[in-house]
Amino acid sequence: MDASVELDRVVMRFGDFTAIEETSLAIASGEFFSFLGPSGCGKTTLLNIVSGFLTPSAGEVRIGGEAMAGVSVNRRPTAMIFQNLALFPLMTVFENIEFGLEVRGIDRKTRRATSERLLALVALEGSGPKKVTELSGGQKQRVAIARALAVEPRVLLLDEPLSALDLKLRQHMRVELKAIQRKTGITFIYITHDQGEALNMSDRVAVMSAGHLQQVADPMTLYRSPQTGFVAAFVGENNRLEAKVIDQDGERVRLDGGALGELSGRGTAPTPLANGAAAALYVRPEHLRPVAPGQGLEATIEALHFEGAWLMLETRLAASGEKLRVQLGHELSRQHLEALQPGRRAHFGFDPEDAVVLADAGGPALDEATGEVVEGAHV
Numbered sequence: 001m002d003a004s005v006e007l008d009r010v011v012m013r014f015g016d017f018t019a020i021e022e023t024s025l026a027i028a029s030g031e032f033f034s035f036l037g038p039s040g041c042g043k044t045t046l047l048n049i050v051s052g053f054l055t056p057s058a059g060e061v062r063i064g065g066e067a068m069a070g071v072s073v074n075r076r077p078t079a080m081i082f083q084n085l086a087l088f089p090l091m092t093v094f095e096n097i098e099f100g101l102e103v104r105g106i107d108r109k110t111r112r113a114t115s116e117r118l119l120a121l122v123a124l125e126g127s128g129p130k131k132v133t134e135l136s137g138g139q140k141q142r143v144a145i146a147r148a149l150a151v152e153p154r155v156l157l158l159d160e161p162l163s164a165l166d167l168k169l170r171q172h173m174r175v176e177l178k179a180i181q182r183k184t185g186i187t188f189i190y191i192t193h194d195q196g197e198a199l200n201m202s203d204r205v206a207v208m209s210a211g212h213l214q215q216v217a218d219p220m221t222l223y224r225s226p227q228t229g230f231v232a233a234f235v236g237e238n239n240r241l242e243a244k245v246i247d248q249d250g251e252r253v254r255l256d257g258g259a260l261g262e263l264s265g266r267g268t269a270p271t272p273l274a275n276g277a278a279a280a281l282y283v284r285p286e287h288l289r290p291v292a293p294g295q296g297l298e299a300t301i302e303a304l305h306f307e308g309a310w311l312m313l314e315t316r317l318a319a320s321g322e323k324l325r326v327q328l329g330h331e332l333s334r335q336h337l338e339a340l341q342p343g344r345r346a347h348f349g350f351d352p353e354d355a356v357v358l359a360d361a362g363g364p365a366l367d368e369a370t371g372e373v374v375e376g377a378h379v
């Protein structure tokens with residue numbers, strides 16, 4: 001079964017507005033692939049193009065190598081799970097799961113056998129006769145998955161299906177979704193603005209902003225080696241320090257950090273940085289650690305936030321006045337707690353291997369609180 005999905009120079013315009021810039025992408029058969037990006041970046045639009053709800057303004061979608069132009073929604077080998085699940089509330093679980101099969105004229109006995117098998121797959125054996133209204137949020141979620149799988153799609157499209165669940169259940173359902181995907185071998189295309197979800201479940205993630213794919217990579221690569229400022233800021237948390245390139249030798253970039261002195265990190269973009277170019281160094285809060293005075297970056301501690309498993313320090317660099325967030329694990333925070341109080345000065349260092357250097361034209365800025373793109377602002 002070839003369940004690959006290809007987007008070949010796909011463009012989507014709504015009047016004068018280009019919601020999806022020209023995009024080409026190949027999703028492998030059986031891959032768990034996510035589109036991750038802030039609200040309004042075009043995730044749902046792309047999903048609707050794959051499902052057939054929208055016809056692209058240009059370009060082509062192929063599923064299993066077959067062009068989908070002119071193939072209607074219900075003739076495509078896809079099924080969709082919506083954010084609100086769209087279950088029929090007055091029907092039983094059996095009736096919900098079997099609905100699509102009944103429409104296709106499948107006989108009652110086969111329908112029931114299929115729904116029993118799928119209920120076992122989503123760990124809801126015995127719940128078939130229940131009304132949907134009698135189920136918990138997580139159980140409804142599983143019925144929606146079973147219903148989508150009943151029509152034997154080659155590709156399952158999931159539009160933020162966990163967003164209505166509380167945190168614990170969401171984390172649990174991530175594991176279940178991943179397990180179901182492995183068991184069925186179906187291609188999953190998942191859209192979310194929740195990076196934890198995307199990193200946790202996906203084989204690969206496409207990070208999108210404003211109708212444009214910023215980077216497509218496996219979760220570890222996205223986290224370790226973002227190739228644009230947008231990805232560095234959107235995936236995980238990052239401190240950003242402005243600097244000028246002194247030189248680049250292989251991946252290692254030496255920077256003139258102005259008042260901060262010389263800094264160094266890894267250049268992760270495909271093209272090396274020019275000497276003298278404006279650059280930004282990204283270092284994650286969890287990659288900073290206290291070092292002896294005279295080393296690293298000197299900062300004043302402004303606030304401490306105890307988060308249980310770690311301690312988050314909000315600091316301000318003495319030399320430049322820039323903010324620096326530092327996350328210390330349990331051991332380090334216990335060792336240094338006395339020295340790390342608001343108002344005190346401390347020094348923080350990092351391994352250059354853990355810092356990423358990118359050209360200073362990283363894309364739109366993100367609102368710290370909401371993670372949403374700030375219109376017109378650039379980092």
Ligand SMILES: Nc1ncnc2c1ncn2[C@@H]1O[C@H](COP(=O)(O)OP(=O)(O)OP(=O)(O)O)[C@@H](O)[C@H]1O
Pocket residue numbers: 014017019037038039040041042043044045046193
């Ligand atoms: N039918 C339409 N007509 C005009 N503009 C549209 C239409 N559908 C989407 N858009 C615009 O295209 C852009 C992308 O929308 P889309 O719904 O794909 O974003 P999204 O990333 O899924 O956002 P969210 O996470 O908020 O659902 C938005 O600016 C939206 O306003």
